[in-house]
Amino acid sequence: GAGVSQSPSNKVTEKGKDVELRCDPISGHTALYWYRQSLGQGLEFLIYFQGNSAPDKSGLPSDRFSAERTGGSVSTLTIQRTQQEDSAVYLCASSQTRTNIQYFGAGTRLSVL
Amino acid sequence: EDQVTQSPEALRLQEGESSSLNCSYTVSGLRGLFWYRQDPGKGPEFLFTLYSAGEEKEKERLKATLTKKESFLHITAPKPEDSATYLCALSTGNQFYFGTGTSLTVIP
Numbered sequence: 530g531a532g533v534s535q536s537p538s539n540k541v542t543e544k545g546k547d548v549e550l551r552c553d554p555i556s557g558h559t560a561l562y563w564y565r566q567s568l569g570q571g572l573e574f575l576i577y578f579q580g581n582s583a584p585d586k587s588g589l590p591s592d593r594f595s596a597e598r599t600g601g602s603v604s605t606l607t608i609q610r611t612q613q614e615d616s617a618v619y620l621c622a623s624s625q626t627r628t629n630i631q632y633f634g635a636g637t638r639l640s641v642l
Numbered sequence: 643e644d645q646v647t648q649s650p651e652a653l654r655l656q657e658g659e660s661s662s663l664n665c666s667y668t669v670s671g672l673r674g675l676f677w678y679r680q681d682p683g684k685g686p687e688f689l690f691t692l693y694s695a696g697e698e699k700e701k702e703r704l705k706a707t708l709t710k711k712e713s714f715l716h717i718t719a720p721k722p723e724d725s726a727t728y729l730c731a732l733s734t735g736n737q738f739y740f741g742t743g744t745s746l747t748v749i750p
Contacts, residue, residue, distance in 0.1 A: 533685075562738070564740075570742070571729075571740060571741065571742035571743055572686075572729070572740045574738070574740075577738075620685050620686075622685075622686075627733070627735065627736070627738065628673045628674060628733045628735050629674075629733075630676060630688050630691055631676075631688075631731075631738070632688060633678075633685030633686045633687070634685050635683075635684055635685050636684070636685050638683075
């Protein structure tokens, strides 16, 4: 069975541009999470989806960050007007429910020049 | 306040030198404790889930144990390929907390 898929694997952008990061979770997983991991750091929680709704957006660092999920499946994380401090690896995970094992994608490495 | 603390931050072992990684926690209503392995440039890979104090899980050279306040990941006779960052995570049902990880280096 397919795991969590993220695209692109690498993204280089210029400061001020908008970027979209995509996550395709494991089929049937209702819970989906976005995390950010800066070099040598731990996982920073961004947002949690249950189905298409996001009951927990507490980790989004600013209003430049937004995310949506459609059809209870694919999710897109959008960063507007990117800044250099947004450079990091963005990881997506999915699980059957919020209390279950989270399975991670390989991440998108974002570099803002 | 709910917290997850991993120690040590970094650990260097000689090949074959057994040791343990610690994950201590203060959370209300633990629903599950998870161990992950993360290799450089990759997403975390699930290793074990523990649900109640006294529970143990084993996989190859790794053994995870759980008490009411902490979990240990025991590594027996490690090999260089065990080098990675090991993450601990907790679920309370409403929240999921990750520790900052232990970076393990096994020297041949």
